[in-house]
Structure formats: C-alpha cells, structure tokens
Amino acid sequence: MTAQEKVQHLDDGYFDWEPESGEAPQPEPMNLIFAKVMEILTYVGMIVMVVFGAAYLFGIKPFIHPSVVVSNWHLEADKFWTLIKGHPIRGYYFFKHLNTMDCLSLLGISTLAIAPFVSMLFSFFKADKTYKIFFLIVMAIFMFAILKPILLTNLGGGH
C-alpha cells in the first residue's frame, strides 16, 4: 500500500467544514493566538530563568547560598525549609525576595508555569460558545492550582 493510498480513507466521510485554503490548512484563530502568546512567554521565562540562575550559580546575591542547599537537599522539602528558614514553605516566598538571584530565577520558572494560562486567556475571546465554557473550566482548575497554597492553609497555605 502506497503512502497515498494509506491516507485515502482519511479523505472519505470528512466533516462538512473544509479548510478554506487549498494546500495548507490554516490553524483556527483560537489556536493561533494561543501559540503566539505561549511562544513569547516561553522566551521571556527561559531567559529570566537561565540568566539569573547562572548569576546565582556564580554566587551573586543568593537568597540561600548554593552550599547550604547542597548540604541539605537530601531532606524532604518541608524539613529542608524548616532547617533553613525555621518553617516549611507554604506559598510563593520568592516573590518577596526578588532582589536575590535564585528568587529571580524562580520568577522565570513561574513565567513558564503561567504561560499556558495566559495563552488560554487570550484564546478564550476567539473561541465559540461551547469552547468558551471549556476554557473557563480549565482556567478555573489552573487558578485553583495557583491559589490553593495561599487560600487553603490546612492543605498547604499560609506563611
């Protein structure tokens, strides 16, 4: 069976909606805007993470000195932070210490972690009614992941 024949069955009984252009079908606007926003935020996040992370590894203005991290990183996260800062971490401590290189590097990682949410937010306005509802549900789940440590103290909030 040739490659052409292999895909022949895919041409049968296709949807009534056809790609408008002939050879290369264009992505829907909600897909396109998602990709563009995600691309920009990924570049920004990667640059911030790597540049400040490298500065941290050269020992420039750390929140926790790398030697302290290395000597305690065998501990669980809660014990690690209790030993170093006196209490387990429950929230986004690094936002309060953006004058240090490791916290700035974590800001870059947060930018990467928020990229899909922001991209969905932009795509939302280009989506049809059904997909607007889907977007809202996914964004609500995402918001829960972000806000949970701040709002639900007993399940990991506080400090």
Add this chain to the structure above:
Amino acid sequence: MRKKWLKWGVFVFLTICMFLLWHYSAWGAEATPAHTSAWYKWPLILFCFAFIIGIIAPMTGVGGGVLFVPVSTALFPFNVDFVRGAGLVLALTSALSSAPTYIKKNLANFRITIPILMISSLSSIIGGILGLWISNAFPQGKYYITTALGLVLFLIFVVMVTSKKVEFPEVKEMDSISKKLRLGGAWFEPSLNKVVRYKATRFLWGLLGFVGAGFIAGMFGLGAGWANVPVLNLVMGLPLKVAIATSMVIIAVNDAAAAWIYLAKGAVLPIIVVPSVLGVTIGARIGARIAHKAKPTFLKYLVLGILLLAAVMDVVKGLKGLGII
C-alpha cells in the same frame, strides 16, 4: 528468535551491571549531606547528566523528564521532592518549546486538547498534591514514592515494549461526542505533498486514559508523552504526528498547573533546575541533528534498558528504605 533473545540478554546484562555499580557506589548509599565546600561540582555534574539525556531522548522519542526523574532518584543524593520538581520543569520547558510550532503547523488542535485538559489537568494537580503530601506527611514517605516510581517505570517499560504505533489509523465512525465537538482537523503533510484529514473517536475511553496519565505526571514529575501518545493514537484514532503534537500541548498545560504545587512547596531549586534544563535543551538540539545517523533500534534498547534498570534501582532503594529488604 535469536534477535529476541539478544534483546532480552542486553536488558538483563545492563540491569545486573548497573545494579552492581549502584550497589557498590557511594551514590547508591543512603542519601547523606554533601560536602559543602564542593557544591560547585553539582551544577556541572547535573549539566553533563542532563546533556546526555538530552542527546538520547529525541533519538528515541522519549521525553527528557521520563529519563531524568527515575535515574536522578536512583543515583543522586538529593531528595525525591526536588527531583520531581526539577523533572516537572524539565518536561514543561520541552513541551512549551515545541507546542507553539505544532499548533502553527496545525498538527495540534484545541478542539481536541481542551476537552481532554478539563480532566487531565485536574488529575495532574491532584497527583502533585498527593505526591508531596505522601513524601512529607509520613516518616518514610519518600521511600513510598521511590518504590511507586519504580513500579510506574515498569509500566512505562511494558507500554513502550508492547504498544504498536499506527501512522494513519482508520476511523470508520466518530462517536457522538467527537462528532458534536467536531474533533478533527487537517494538516499539510510535506512527505505526501497533500492535505491529510483526521477525525477522532472513542472520546470517553480516551478521557479515562488521560485521568491516569495526568495523575502520574503530577505525582512523579514525569512528562506523560509515553501514555498520551498511545491513547490519542490507538484509542482515539488520531494520526501519529497529530498524537505527538497534541500530547505536547497537553503536557505543557498539565505540567504547568502541577508546577505551581511544587513551587509553592519550595520543591523547585534553581541549582538543580537551571543546569538540568540547559543540559537537556542543548543536548536535545545535538540529539536531533545526529538522530538520522544513529541506529534507532540500538538506542531504543538502550533507553529501555535504562528505564528497566532505573525501575529496579528505585524499587530496591524504596524497599530498602522501608526496611522490607
């Protein structure tokens, strides 16, 4: 027949060799505080380690996180919490780097991704919360996680050995939900010089698969491409290229949501993450260039061997920690 025996012989040999290496090396010993004065060697070690993973991963179609997490857990002295945090960021950066390109080429499609994400992102967050809770709430929690990780690796190994990928699966009839949501699309395939159209089926079965895949991704910090692609390809009937692209978008959103759980718990350490991400990114670029020169069968067996070995090492390390062996 002879080839098959050879294949399994390589697995067994690799497993025994690496187990002995691990058993008699200082790395395999119970994690102890590292020498403070020699901290600067770690970013270098991590970079080299991630660099090698970065080269191997794209040549075999395995995500970097799938190799990084189990091997780091088995070999390095840092806690499994920080390994999972780093693995998640690793999988996230890889997915974020490739997802926009796939979407622009019309290979990944939100019509299919968003309904799946409603379920998989939730299970990924629950996995992240539960994983960190187990390792921190129980005195021997990290050993439970390490043992479970080893068992999951066995599962990944079995999936990789047994699943057969279909380049263009035939979908005779769409299910009612897929039809209503218009789960399909089209892209221009340069190798065929034509537009290939596709449509999805068995939506609810696919969704069930993503509950498990999302949970494992969040709990162990693994990218879930090994599970996503077979579900999209074999269950939902999407062409292989579309399945890989769609899986990348799913990983990007799921891992981003789970990453917040690890960030808020202080389980993401730049000293581990930054050299690892750099190593994998640079390694992956080189790996992609030499992929066509390498022998894929040998590499596939190598990766399978590493996975099996890491599975054995993680299970042994976990059971040892629990005092069972």
